[in-house]
Amino acid sequence: AQRVTQPEKLLSVFKGAPVELKCNYSYSGSPELFWYVQYSRQRLQLLLRHISRESIKGFTADLNKGETSFHLKKPFAQEEDSAMYYCALSGLGLTGGGNKLTFGTGTQLKVEL
């Protein structure tokens, strides 16, 4: 069974402070991990995925298979980072992409001035 856990419903930080949004997963096969973000009144959109190994809007995430974690980090929070963040997991399948996503419950990030 696939499961994603985001232990914090709300994370409040000051502008310029480091941010870490936690994500742990449970999956028996080879997982693909994602972070999706939803800004106020906007649709859910992909922020980054572990196979791309890229930094988007200053955010990075490293897949730690030993700890089954995929925490999202940013060294200096900006006001525009305030949003709902969802960690998601998909099984890497031979049939290709677009496999079902299993989401966590989300963490609301609030960046205060």
Place this chain on the structure above:
Amino acid sequence: DAGVTQSPTHLIKTRGQQVTLRCSPKSGHDTVSWYQQALGQGPQFIFQYYEEEERQRGNFPDRFSGHQFPNYSSELNVNALLLGDSALYLCASSALRPQETQYFGPGTRLLVL
């Protein structure tokens, strides 16, 4: 390209009624997935359609059914509505190629009274 579109944006139904939600995928995409997002929860996978057939299904009862048309657009049907079916229903589209990203629509907010 307007991206993934969904209709209607909002819907109110009463218990026992039936509802049909619609989704048009992003241009170039042939795979459509549906998710249910209850208040305060992450999206939950309902099912996925490719080549007009259900390719994967989540843990939802048979009251939830779908269809995909030759132009790749899709419908989600829910019969015998329950109060617990009140949620935001999200459609996501992708191409069935390895490592393809799912793009989400704005969702349809369903309220069952």
